[in-house]
Amino acid sequence: LSLSAESDRLCVVLVAPRNPLNIGAAARAMSNFGFSHLRVVNPYELAFREARSAVGAEPLLTQAEEFKTIAEAVADCTLVVGTTAVGLRQLQHPVRRLEQAARFLRKRLAGNRIALLFGSEKHGLSNEDLSHCHWLLRIPTREEHRSMNLGQAVAVCLYELARDPQALLEPEKHLPATAGDLERLTQLLLDALRSSGYVKGAPSSSHKRRSAAPTEEKIRRLVRRLRLSMADADLTLGILRQIFWKLASTKAPPAEE
Amino acid sequence: LSLSAESDRLCVVLVAPRNPLNIGAAARAMSNFGFSHLRVVNPYELAFREARSAVGAEPLLTQAEEFKTIAEAVADCTLVVGTTAVGLRQLQHPVRRLEQAARFLRKRLAGNRIALLFGSEKHGLSNEDLSHCHWLLRIPTREEHRSMNLGQAVAVCLYELARDPQALLEPEKHLPATAGDLERLTQLLLDALRSSGYVKGAPSSSHKRRSAAPTEEKIRRLVRRLRLSMADADLTLGILRQIFWKLASTKAPPAEE
Numbered sequence: 001l002s003l004s005a006e007s008d009r010l011c012v013v014l015v016a017p018r019n020p021l022n023i024g025a026a027a028r029a030m031s032n033f034g035f036s037h038l039r040v041v042n043p044y045e046l047a048f049r050e051a052r053s054a055v056g057a058e059p060l061l062t063q064a065e066e067f068k069t070i071a072e073a074v075a076d077c078t079l080v081v082g083t084t085a086v087g088l089r090q091l092q093h094p095v096r097r098l099e100q101a102a103r104f105l106r107k108r109l110a111g112n113r114i115a116l117l118f119g120s121e122k123h124g125l126s127n128e129d130l131s132h133c134h135w136l137l138r139i140p141t142r143e144e145h146r147s148m149n150l151g152q153a154v155a156v157c158l159y160e161l162a163r164d165p166q167a168l169l170e171p172e173k174h175l176p177a178t179a180g181d182l183e184r185l186t187q188l189l190l191d192a193l194r195s196s197g198y199v200k201g202a203p204s205s206s207h208k209r210r211s212a213a214p215t216e217e218k219i220r221r222l223v224r225r226l227r228l229s230m231a232d233a234d235l236t237l238g239i240l241r242q243i244f245w246k247l248a249s250t251k252a253p254p255a256e257e
Numbered sequence: 258l259s260l261s262a263e264s265d266r267l268c269v270v271l272v273a274p275r276n277p278l279n280i281g282a283a284a285r286a287m288s289n290f291g292f293s294h295l296r297v298v299n300p301y302e303l304a305f306r307e308a309r310s311a312v313g314a315e316p317l318l319t320q321a322e323e324f325k326t327i328a329e330a331v332a333d334c335t336l337v338v339g340t341t342a343v344g345l346r347q348l349q350h351p352v353r354r355l356e357q358a359a360r361f362l363r364k365r366l367a368g369n370r371i372a373l374l375f376g377s378e379k380h381g382l383s384n385e386d387l388s389h390c391h392w393l394l395r396i397p398t399r400e401e402h403r404s405m406n407l408g409q410a411v412a413v414c415l416y417e418l419a420r421d422p423q424a425l426l427e428p429e430k431h432l433p434a435t436a437g438d439l440e441r442l443t444q445l446l447l448d449a450l451r452s453s454g455y456v457k458g459a460p461s462s463s464h465k466r467r468s469a470a471p472t473e474e475k476i477r478r479l480v481r482r483l484r485l486s487m488a489d490a491d492l493t494l495g496i497l498r499q500i501f502w503k504l505a506s507t508k509a510p511p512a513e514e
Contacts, residue, residue: 021278025406032405033396094486131462141289142418148289149282150432152412155405162397163356229351235483 002132004034006109010161011037012154013073015129016120020045023051025151026118027058033158038064039073039115070117070132077115082133083153087144092127094135101137104159121150172206172228177233185233186220188240194246195218261291263366267418268294269411270330272386275301280308282408283375284315290415295321296330296372306512327374327389336365339390339404340410342403349384350394358394359417359465373414376408434490442490443477446495450476452504 012030017023017040027038038060040048050062067073074080086095096104108114117133119125124147130136139148139156148156177185193199199215228236269287274280274297284295284351295317297305309318324330343352353361365371374390376382381404387393396405396413405413436440450456456472483491 008329025409029409030407031402032396034399097421098416099422114408138382139289140290140421144290148412149285149408152286152289152409153280155409156416159396159416163417164354164397165356192495250438 005226006106007034007162008036009109009113010035011039011074011077011113011115012158013039013041013070013117014043014114014150015041015070015125016043017118018047018121020047020050021053022121022150023047023055024054024061025056027051027064028153029155029158030060030150031058032155033162035045035158035161036060036063039067040064041067041073060078067106070129074115074117074132076113078112078115079114080133081105081106081118082117082130082136083119083157084124084130084136084138085141085148086138092238093130093133096135098137098139098157098160102157103165105161114245118150118154148177159167176229177228181230181233181237182223182228183220183241185228185237186216186223188237188244189223190219191241192244192247195244209239260364263363264291264369264419265293266272267292267362267367268296268331268334268370268372269415270298270301270372270374271300271328272327272374272382273300273325274375274407275304275378276407277304277307277311279378280290280304281311281314283411284308284318284321286408286412286415287317288418289412292415292418293317293320296324298322298324298327298330298335315481327386331372331374331389333370334377335369335373336362337374337390338378339374339387339393341387341395341397342405343393343395350387350390353392353394355394355396355414355417356449359420361368361412362418368403375407375411409490432487434485434487438490438494439485440477440489441484442494442497443473443480445494446480447473447476449497449501449504452501486497 011248012026012035014023014026017026021042023043030036030038043066048066051057052064065073082093083094103117106115109172116137117125117129124135137157139147139153190199193215226232269283270282270290271280274283280297280300287293287295302324306321307421308314321332338358338373339350341352362371362373373394374382375387376386382390394414398405447456450472483489
């Protein structure tokens with residue numbers, strides 16, 4: 001991830017979480033995307049203890065800080081952003097869609113400690129919780145089913161923060177075969193097709209019989225359309241050589257003509 | 258969501274899922290982001306049954322189709338994409354980062370049925386599973402902790418597909434206060450500060466005492482920096498009127514000068 005220093009300035013704040021699996025899932029997503037500061041406000045004690053002691057629990061859970069109030073949990077942050085499944089009450093705050101919010105947050109993380117608040121599974125953030133926020137963020141879910149699972153909401157938000165817009169330009173990891181490889185492959189395939197009786201006529205390399213040309217071109221185009229990698233061209237050449245060797249060592253059936 | 262017709266062409270395929278909570282979470286994320294075709298290959302029967310019958314289970318779970326093999330599950334799709342936490346074996350396939358993959362998939366969904374495969378919680382997709390895929394997609398997680406929870410991986414992938422790049426331009430839902438409101442607020446605040454003895458001198462509206470100007474300007478700039486919404490300007494005006502009324506009805510302390 002390119003974030004590192006920036007991601008170290010984000011605090012994920014879970015407010016009154018109830019389900020140890022969700023606390024664990026939030027911590028796992030944080031680890032996946034490179035965020036390490038988890039703060040928990042007024043959690044159901046049993047849930048928090050269970051999440052910490054679960055098999056395979058994220059190490060960052062043991063360093064999670066616990067607070068009695070949101071005010072204390074965000075005291076050192078210069079920006080406090082609440083997450084919400086937009087409803088009527090949100091009209092009291094400016095609301096940004098996650099796509100836009102993340103772009104904004106990435107810039108602010110360059111020099112500021114930011115708190116990102118997630119409400120409890122049942123009720124989300126209350127109006128009082130939200131009054132601690134500078135603005136709200138909503139994940140663009142369907143109107144008919146807005147409310148997300150807590151662990152999934154955390155994962156989606158952190159993914160969007162860690163997501164790299166430049167990655168659109170990242171080249172595919174695909175070393176394409178050279179035109180030389182493709183032509184060798186084409187010729188070998190034509191040889192095999194001739195040996196098997198699929199194509200009639202003399203070897204194309206002699207270019208003596210005009211009638212073979214359309215088939216040869218068709219095969220050549222087919223081979224190009226496969227967009228073979230260098231490795232796959234090698235593999236295919238090997239296969240065809242083996243088939244051709246077998247065909248050549250067998251008596252070819254008499255040509256029809 | 259703008260997808261609708263496109264999202265109807267995507268099949269989420271869970272291969273050998275083991276945990277009913279993860280199956281339920283995958284279904285929930287599908288509902289959140291507007292996808293409805295869930296296919297399940299060779300699931301642990303008990304897990305699948307439990308997920309379907311869970312309290313609050315997504316309706317789309319009851320329409321989920323069950324298959325014995327991947328080949329059958331993807332037979333009607335023209336593009337099959339596997340998800341993976343990149344390891345060595347992926348070198349056998351072209352791999353796209355999710356950001357890039359989603360842009361590609363969105364275009365292809367315009368006219369093609371596409372299968373997006375997720376492996377089991379424990380082992381992900383096997384090499385044999387992957388051999389059914391045209392290419393692979395990886396969520397850009399941290400090198401040191403690549404493997405995501407299944408439900409979270411589904412949520413992140415579907416979010417990226419449903420995400421709207423144009424949303425970056427969406428205006429903030431913030432009706433700003435007019436300059437007139439802000440000036441009324443500034444004057445009322447100055448009146449209150451004068452009544453309280455914070456500012457000395459005559460009402461600024463008379464513009465007679467030069468010495469009051471710097472303070473007046475400072476307050477005017479402060480009020481503008483607050484970037485108040487229309488509603489908040491109204492609220493603040495009300496508060497200040499009340500305070501001013503109280504101050505005016507009390508005997509002001511004698512000025513020092």
